[in-house]
Amino acid sequence: MKFLVLISQVPDTTARIAFTNDNTQYDGNGVTWIVNPYDEWYALVRALELKEANGGSVTTITVGGADCDATIRKALAIGADDAVRVDAQPTDAYGVAAQVAAYAKDKGFDIVIAGKETIDHNGSQVAGMVAELLDLPYVPLASKLDMAGSTATIERDVPGGVEVVEVNAPFVISAAKGMAEQRIPNMRGIMAARTKPLTVVPATSVETLSSTVKFELPPAKQAVKMIPADQAGQLIELLHTEAKVI
């Protein structure tokens, strides 16, 4: 099985969220960048597990500038065989998907796998768009992926429950919690990652369909109203009569 794992670089979960240039750009100053947790913990690790069990290869792909290379090496340290970086500044989800699809279309990947969303854009868009551009089946929000030959059995979260579905490779899938357990890279992995191939490929031209015009931070909260613990029942009254939310 040939796996292609989509890896996105995102700010660490504790990073300060602030904007520059009249609130049009994320302020990455002093931010620690990480592999998007869904891409790393679930998509990459499950691809590695399946490769270890059945053979094959795991390639990662990232759309971004050279500033992504350190993050890409983290994915290699966890165990990916090689990495591809499409040298383009991401504009919108379609832009990223079009670059990935342009690279992947003639490479014969059996399974294209991504995290269910990134923790910065939260779009859950790229994998689905890649699937459409490659004319492949797509199963989003999968919490389990098992392979028997080229047939996959997948569990996915749907509103109100879980569905079990079957699909034959090649296909595209997005990974949610439950699919695998986080792997901490060991020293050997980190050393090996330094010399694994990271191929930079030129971008293709892609039209921009949407653009972010302005960011906003949520308004600051008003001071909290405290209720004594021995009169806790008041909370219910206040939620009913004052806040009018219950």
Add this chain to the structure above:
Amino acid sequence: MSVVVFIDTRGEKLPKAAQEALTYGKHIATKLGGGVTAVTFGDGANLEGLGAFGATKVVVAKGVKTIESQQLTKLVADTTAAEKAQVIVCIHDGTGKAVAPRVAARLKAGHVAGAIGLPNMDGGFQVKRNVFSGKAQAWVSISSPVKVISMMANSIPIESNGSPATVSDFSGDLGVARVTLKDVRKSGGGINLPEAEIVVSAGRGMKGPEFWAPVEELAKELGAATACSRPVADMHWRPHHEHVGQTGVAIRPNCYIAIGISGAIQHLAGVNQSKVIAVINKDPEAPFFKAADYGIIGDAAEVLPQLIAAAKKLNAER
């Protein structure tokens, strides 16, 4: 200049989020001077009734029984072309995420995922959405002729004063299903978390799964969904689908009650868009109090029975 709204009508009841998506589409259609065509699949009943929420027409593909993203994408794209629709509305949930991005790529349409309000259409087309897991919002402008919006549940009030819609079967060819359904497991009979208006959530401060009965009882009295922090789901005290936060479900109910949750930044990310937040924690220094509207410093074991009693009293009075 019509609007296509894609919803899943297979359940016994029309989900609240679907009612909201239709209302959302109706607002846009009114601005554009057109109508709403609801697009759905499977064998749901009472499709005329979608008219109440703003649909004038309903197109249904009865042969599609599951969320087969390629068939459903073709269904939505072909109906959009037939109706000459300009805007496509989906819900930002498991069904919408399977279809909306595909439709957008197929039609070369700009896609805003996770919209939290109606678009601003004065002189352009801008939609506000959540970014950084709810720690910030962004206005996104779409420049393509056709636009796709995936709406977060609880973004706008539902309106239900329309008249019955006309229903027709989709007549085109959707090809074969490449993803086949083998089994469905429903997750309890509880209230669906992402669209719940009231959520009672509890964390590691509860000490163990055996102490959840009062949390569930309070939720039941308030008509609320239950949720939990990440360690609680990781330790299998509660099912994964209850995990809220940056790496769990993002929710925006009217009322979020957090019991024994410290309020770590990753937890807040998924819940800080709740309209009102009430926090119960025995530690006065718990960071969650800074994000709360109401707070009680106290032990969950002592506070919960009082809340349940007060909720019962309230229910008896109304």
